[in-house]
Amino acid sequence: MNSKIITTLEFDKIRQQLAQHAATENGKQTLLKLEPLTDYQDVQERQDETDDGRKVKRLKGGMPVPRLKDIRMQLKRLEIGGSLNGKEVSQVGRVLTTTNEVLRFFEWFYEYEVDFYKLYTIVEELIDLPDMRKRIARSISEDGEILNDASPELARIRQNIKATEGAIRTKLDDIIRTKANYLSDALVTIRNDRFVIPVKQEYRNAFGGIVHDQSSTGQTLFIEPQAVLDMNNKLRTLSADEKHEEERILYELSALLEPHIQELKSNHSVLTRLDIINAKARYAESIHATRPTISKENHIAIWAARHPLIDPETVVANDLLIGEEYQALIITGPNTGGKTIVLKTMGIIQLMGQAGLQIPAGENSQIGIFNEIFADIGDEQSIEQSLSTFSSHMTNIVSFLEHVDENSLLLFDELGSGTDPQEGASLAISILDYIGGKGSYVMATTHYPELKVYAYNRPGTINASMEFNGETLAPTYRLQIGIPGRSNAFDISRRLGLPGEIIDQATGFIHEESQSLNEMIADLEKKRRQTELESLQLNKQINESDQLLNELKKASHELESTKESLVEKAKQEANQLLQKTKEEAEFLMQEIREMQMNVSKNSQVKEHELIDLRRQFDQLEQKETVVTNKVLRREKEKKKLKAGDEVMTASYGQRGVLVEPVDKNQWVVQMGIMKMKLPESDLSKIEESPEKITRRKQKQIASVRSESTSHVSTQLDLRGLRYEEAMMELDSYLDAALLANYAQVTIVHGKGTGVIRQGVRDVLKKHPQVKSFDYAPASSGGNGATIAVFKG
Known part of the structure; x- marks a missing residue:
């Protein structure tokens, strides 16, 4: 594209404003020469890069590209075997440090899978050189000074220099204190890189040594006293050693950088490109620009x-x-x-x-x-x-x-x-x-x-x-x-x-034609203004219609929410009523079980039938839409389970009583005549209502009274019963025997397969009121019966 257009349309001013947003020296120079492209794909890619830069600016405030010097001349000197000075090595090290910072910066975008058109491809071209980066950082400061850690020898030399300077100053301070009258001023200064003191002209021979300078009037001589001559010589030697060691370190660092020239060139080029993208994004934001x-x-x-x-x-x-x-x-x-x-x-x-x-x-x-x-x-x-x-x-x-x-x-x-x-x-x-x-x-x-x-x-x-x-x-x-x-x-x-x-x-x-033309234009403008007015009125009506539509949508949404709320409320009330009915049914079922134990061993009422009945009750329940939240979970955690609590089992849909914990996450649960090990997550504690507690206590009192007045045999015969029936019969019998104040009882279980016999022994072993138990004497049934002795 012709160069004149850049000046005519003042695009050069745009380039100057754009360059102010660049951080690197090479980025500034590149932007000052920015040219319009004429290939569709090239323009599209440049727009993609700028769009990526805007996204980084929006999400993280921009890429961490600091002010970097152009290091191309330094790299060219390395290519021909030259050595870099401290400032130049520092500039190269800054490129390596920035490379590492940019790579770590983009880890966040990789982690959150942020989409970019070009940036990932560009960043992947960066090559981190951690050993070289750390070596330069340890050896050279940001302003190009060689650090003590650059080598042990340099650290030793500088330590000696410091000690020698201290000794010289101490010696000169003693001279100043003792011969202050001979001096023009009580201070230590430096001339020709050697420590001297200002001596009055008439006392020039009082200290010996060498005169290095004199004042403009000639009344003051800057003399290096004989007393510090050797120490100044030593200091001069140490300074020369320091300079030699610094040159050696710079040569060594230059030699270490030489094999990485291509990586350094690539990194410098990529960082410049990222800086340009950064600058274009910042400029776009400053003028509120959009992507075309x-x-x-x-x-x-x-x-x-x-x-x-x-x-x-x-x-x-x-x-x-x-x-x-x-x-x-x-x-x-x-x-x-x-x-x-x-x-x-x-x-x-x-x-x-x-x-x-x-x-x-x-x-x-x-x-x-x-x-x-x-x-x-x-x-x-x-x-x-x-x-x-x-x-x-x-x-x-x-x-x-x-x-x-x-x-x-x-x-x-x-x-x-x-x-x-x-x-x-x-x-x-x-x-x-x-x-x-x-x-x-x-x-x-x-x-x-x-x-x-x-x-x-x-x-x-x-x-x-x-x-x-x-x-x-x-x-x-x-x-x-x-x-x-x-x-x-x-x-x-x-x-x-x-x-x-x-x-x-x-x-x-x-001219008549010109007059007609002006009149035509005036008429067009009048019609245009009228059209604009009508357009404004139409837009106003559209806005009012949109507002009305939004209000109707809002009212519809509120109506739907109210409807859902009412349905949920009805479900809750129905469930409360159902819960009350289920509790009453539980009492009825409990009474049926007790009747089964007391009326007949051959009763036709079966436990599985009772469980089926309970499940039928559960099927009547309306499922509510419950929003689980942390507050509810914390409230549930507050209801810690303990032995004796009445619980609901999720797996079986049946009530039960906690007998004892098996471990941190499991409980033994008594459901009717059955005892099962269930995980705690399957159990939910049932909070009894005051009415239910009162009814249960009344029933227990009535049951105790009934048992105490009934006749209970000192012997229980379990032969011929199924295991579940035998265990339920045994639990009831032991309670009745205790209420009758028996000292001991005999449980006849027969020899058979030994299943009921073992069950009897397991129950007696865990019963809190059983003191001891053993098989009956041979004359009374032997191991076909067990005698249980209660605690006094």
């Missing part, structure tokens, strides 16, 4: 376009459209109306977009890709070259027409001006026809009324104008596409007080 889409057909639609170099507080945004329905836009209207700014805005935004920058425009804006953008803007007359305004314009246009094609955009300010109006208008029309024949895109400003008619009649061409407020007599700087501009000279003159007869006479001088 790119049209391969060069259909330009830039919404709310703003010139980036105009104060954001005063700039007027305009929609710029060209390429799809028309390829030429002719802008007419009075001076100082903003026509030139519209041209520049179109041109500079197009340059920015093709350079990979985001543009100061609204979302979903679209730019094209032009191989060339030509602009003839401003008065370029030259006294030295004897060129008039017209000649300078024509010179530019001639150079443009030699290179235009279907991928060119031309911007003309006051096309055909600077000469006879009739000839200028004719030339302008011919130039536009020529450009149209080449298929180029053109935006032109003009004062010629002939071009308004041309734009109206020629296919692919459209009129536009800058709006003018007739009431305030001031331009609004708003672009109106589709409406040609008209002169406001008569209106302005009348408002400013020019006599009416003058205006009327002037009106008569205007």
